Amino acid sequence: MTLRHLLLSGIVGSTAYGLARAGSDVDRLGLFAAPTEELHGLHTPKESHVTTAPDRTLHEAAKWCRLALGGNPTAMELVWLPDELYEVRTPLGEELIGIRASFLSARRVRAAYLGYATQQFRRLEGRAEGPLAPEAGRRIAKHARHLKRLCHQGLELYTTGRLTIRVENPDEYHDFGERVAADPSVALPLLRFYENAFDERATVLSEHPDEAPAEAWLRRVRAHFYVPDAPVGPSAAVPGGQS
Structure with a gap:
């Protein structure tokens, strides 16, 4: 995975909470987009990448959406960070922050x-x-x-x-x-x-999350990272197909 695939990434954990003390680890969380064409084969790309040096967790865009729609606290904090804690914030990442309330229920x-x-x-x-x-x-x-x-x-x-x-x-x-x-x-x-x-206490949230904004956002991500294959030549024509 290259840096250009990162959509949103920032510092989370104790540093973000203001609870870090001397010797505390610095944790990072982010989401990335797999190349769209890689999602259609027999073997789809890994949905999460976790490293310990540095301490970083990256989720593929669709997995992050599923986690957030399920209310996962760790995933959710990525779209509520103070501005200064974001290290990567692309236009698509900005769009995700803009629809963060729709993930809540x-x-x-x-x-x-x-x-x-x-x-x-x-x-x-x-x-x-x-x-x-x-x-x-x-x-x-x-x-x-x-x-x-x-x-x-x-x-x-x-x-x-x-x-x-x-x-x-x-x-x-x-x-x-x-x-x-x-x-x-x-x-x-x-x-x-x-x-x-x-x-x-009363809640301001609906009983179920609104999946439509996440679905529309994810489709924009797939379109953005789609690279069409080269034109199919005559030798690759399907037998019996129309010319």
Whole structure:
């Protein structure tokens, strides 16, 4: 994959959230377009490319759309980044940002964000009893920060239709992480609070996402990256076909 196929890419993760500390990794997320003609053969191109040096995940345009329509929190943040965090922002990427609200739906936002937060809590519950090694404590604190962030961002999307990537008070998240590392049960009241908040607060989102803008955008992407084959010569004519 060459750089010209990248449509949108930016810095995500703890740096984007404002939660990075000394030694934190810098994570990047982006989407690319496979050459259109490669989608029609027996073996279609890989839909995701993940590297660790640097830490970067790239999804093919169609896969990213499916993830976003499903409410995937990691995919969704790519189209809500602050301007300064984008490293690649093509016209087609700009169009995608422009239709970001159409990917949202009440049911899927709730299921995805609360679901991911619950997964983080299960990881906290699974910690071993007794003294923790420093690395284990840092890992638990990180899971706790993500639990709190996912709950907050999910409820914001659900009630306002907007997503703020950078958290308002990073120290609050780090303090929460340290308290949970010492006692994982501290996370349960927060999770229950947000479960109740989703039940009680009104949503501005429709029940289902609007797939039409994504479909139209993806077709524009396919047209843009379509390179017609060379004209078929006489020797390649189909037997019995019309001349």
